[in-house]
Amino acid sequence: MKRGTIILTPFPFTDLSGHKGRPALIISSDSRQGSVVIIAFLSSVYNQKNLFPTDIVLTTDHSDFSSSGLKTDSVLKIDKLATIDKKIIIGELGALTKKTMEAVIQKLKIVFDMK
Numbered sequence: 001m002k003r004g005t006i007i008l009t010p011f012p013f014t015d016l017s018g019h020k021g022r023p024a025l026i027i028s029s030d031s032r033q034g035s036v037v038i039i040a041f042l043s044s045v046y047n048q049k050n051l052f053p054t055d056i057v058l059t060t061d062h063s064d065f066s067s068s069g070l071k072t073d074s075v076l077k078i079d080k081l082a083t084i085d086k087k088i089i090i091g092e093l094g095a096l097t098k099k100t101m102e103a104v105i106q107k108l109k110i111v112f113d114m115k
Contacts, residue, residue, distance in 0.1 A: 001026050001037055001089070002026065002030050002095070003026055003028065003029060003101065004025070004026065004096045004097075004098075004100075004101045005026045005094075005095050006023055006024070006025055006026075006069055006070065006092070006094045006095060007023065007024055007025075007026060007089050007090070007091065007092055007093060008021060008022070008024075008089070008090040008091050008092075008093055009021065009022070009024050009084060009088060009089045009090055010090075011024055011039070011041055011082060012082055014080070021090060022041070022042065022043070023042040023070060024040060024041055024042055024082075025039060025040045025042060025076055025096065025104070026038070026039055027039065027040050027081070027104060027108070035086050036083050036084060036085055036086065037083070037084060037086055037089075038081060038082070038083050039081065039082055039083075039084060040077060040078050040080065040081055040104070041076075041077040041080035041081070041082070042058075042074050042075070042076055042077070043074060043075055043077060044070075044071075044072045044073065044074045044075075046074075051075065052077075052079060053107075053110055054077075054078040054079045054107045054110050054111050055075050055076065055077060055107075056075065056078065056104065057073070057074075057075050057076075058070060058073065058075070058076065059073045060072075060073060063097070063099075063100075064096045064097050064100045067094050067097070068093065068094040068095070068096060069092070069094025069095075070093065070094070076104065076107075078104060078107040078108060078110075078111055079111045081111075
């Protein structure tokens with residue numbers, strides 16, 4: 001699985017009480033060894049007024065929407081990350097372009113306060 005791929009996977013609740021199947025973005029490096037990938041949460045439930053500086057909105061008019069495999073407007077929550085085993089991934093939905101992934105990398109720098 002490559003960085004920028006949007007997958008469907010069980011995503012853990014933040015309190016680790018359970019999980020729900022949902023889309024997520026693979027953000028780990030393509031050269032990462034092993035059976036795990038790092039993913040960022042995607043949600044179709046969001047309020048335009050309450051977005052975080054680390055969020056990326058993918059609406060139907062976004063240049064990557066058609067290739068994303070998403071069915072409705074969604075928000076990438078770059079500050080909600082998880083490390084999962086590849087074998088629990090249900091399937092691939094689509095992918096984001098290099099340009100959007102560059103924006104993701106910039107948002108990760110904000111999340112981790114990196115210059």
